[in-house]
Amino acid sequence: MAHGKRGNLPPLQLHIPEPKYRPGDEADFSDIDVPKIDALPRPDESSHPSKLSAYSYGLLRVLDFDGMAKGSWNPNLDADILRTMLRNMMLLRAFDDRMFRAQRQGKTSFYMKSTGEEATSVATTMALDNDDMCFPSYRQQGILITRGYSLTQMMNQIYSNSGDHLKGRQLPIMYSAPEHGFFSVSGNLTTQYPQAVGWAMASASRGDSRIAAVWCGEGSTAEGDFHSAMTFAAVYNAPVVMQIVNNQWAISSFSGFAGSERTTFAARAVGYGIAGLRVDGNDPLAVYAAMRWAADRARTNQGPTLIEYFTYRAEGHSTSDDPQAYRAAQEFAKWPFGDPVERLKQHLIVTGAWDEERHESQLIELADLVKAKQKEAEKNGTLGHGLHHPFESMFEDVFEHQPWHLKEQCAQMLDEQRAKFGPDWEPK
């Protein structure tokens, strides 16, 4: 029913964004702009945001497509550090592959891989100090791997088993590791953004030297929390690095549903008066350089930075997702910025710091390492196979001290177990 339509005016039209390619289409990314390396040279860390607007619309690159590091953003890292970076990214990929398979084998309910996005969690973390506080979204397991957190612990959490430090309460991959500067992962999107800003404000108010770093996906920049966080970060000049991993897809919704048809995600910074950088997220050296620049800025009271990593989600959103149902099959293969692991490998090889043989043996070494850790973790059980935390633990940590109603409900739950398993049942 058309209300208020006047004959001489064209009808209004509602725009519903549509991605360029759907299943069966031939993906073609030749229209994606690939600016020259150093098209926007590295500015001084103390530059005022008003002088940096162009950086939100460009694309920070260091590695060319022949594997050479070039330009003023080149962080000139030692070969040892680069090999560590490669190893961390390969370990992350090996871990992801193994845990994806564990889910398919019915050992857990859920898993999320970070394939194709490894640089955005590994290279970034390497550019931070180890005691800086990270507020991840659900796809930054690379932070923990880079900081040397126990793989077995991660697997215990994924299995929700008796060794799970989080007592089997959280969906797999929602780790928490305060001693590794890793905040508890939430399933509600971008809630970590204002929290990271608050942590950074607290650090600044205490004259601390630690900064906060926070990650979200491009899709969830649409949440109010993102914008509240940007406002607070700008208002209080908070020492925080805010990062958007733009992997093009939020489950089945392409980035257009978060506004990418009109501008970049880094450009969100401009309106807030925050420094913004848009970075090739599959170029580990560019990612490192951007984070280093932003971290130095935050650490010297120059304020917050918003970084967009332009990357591609190579696999499904999670084990519960099948991307073949909504996007063209060969998108990742045709992604103009390649694969971050392959690009770093190529760089190390062309600079004489690596070779195919070492790469192959490292692949095997890491796969074996992950397998061994998995065996260790599975001694503590897998999801639904008997070994879990005591039943009463369900009622712990709701509050510091358990109120009467939770005590009563706990007793009821134990009675229910006895009714199920017999009077000799022990609450283990």
Add this chain to the structure above:
Amino acid sequence: MAEAEIKTMNMIEAINSALNVMLTKDDDVVIMGEDVGYFGGVFRATAGLQQKHGKTRVFDTPISECGIVGVSVGMAAYGLRPVPEIQFADYIYPGLDQLVSEAARMRYRSAADFICPMTIRSPFGGGIFGGQTHSQSPESLFTHMSGVKTVIPATPYDAKGLLIASIEDNDPVVFFEPKRIYNGPFSGYYDRPVEPWSKHSASAVPQGYYRIDLGKASLVRAGGAMTILTYGTMVHVVSAVVDEEGVDAEIIDLRTLLPLDIVTIEASVKKTGRCLIVHEATRTSGFGAELAALVQERCFYHLEAPVERVTGFDTPYPHSLEWAYFPGPVRIGAAMKKIMQD
């Protein structure tokens, strides 16, 4: 000693005093909110605190409740003890996700890796011609989510002691301040002159530190004819009606809705055999429903009459017809008569 000195305070002054005591006592306490800094808050609850404790301890925020609560969660994760103010309870909803899904779950989801010792202060309730966006009583929402404590004082003395205990609590607390009684207890007769707190014994407030443990109700009036469970502004309205009707009712001010003082409630209802529940909030799924269910579960064989509820109506809070909405003396008196006849 100055600590023990007693001063006559209204509820705003008592809250201000509690905040001042805690800012002085604990470096980790920070206060933030809309207009709370230099100006001292639209209700003056934070007056003078920024001047005394500095701008990094007491400061204004952008108008973003999501930001205020979210930033507080992050500050708590750092190790601070934030006491954010939400200017009106009606404005708390944009911050609800940060409270329900984040603050309330932090201890549980991280197995106590991270905790959230945050106290959200917020004026609530009507009777001030605030219309539907400045009058709501949303307290039952907060008792329905696991991991949050809900506290509502009814006197200056309680407000200070409960607020200090809330700030010291290591879990998130929503501290609702009945703004109708900021300046004086309210009898429910809006057409009578306002009585100042100075005439009420609970306006004698120690200037120093003291705390009232959460989860403990207060016996306002002992009696044998019926038990009246209430909190906030309604404590005073109920007291006035009980005096007027000359009914020997036992009035219990719950003070903390969660954790609830079930021991006091149970003992009283078993003694009197009758139970009336009075709150200003809307009726359906209000906290009265929970109280009625608990009393029925625990005191059924002692009850001589059905449990009665007196509440606000299930409409938005009206502006011009505020006093037809408010659960005043007429509604309470009728319920008391009914419960005694049954």
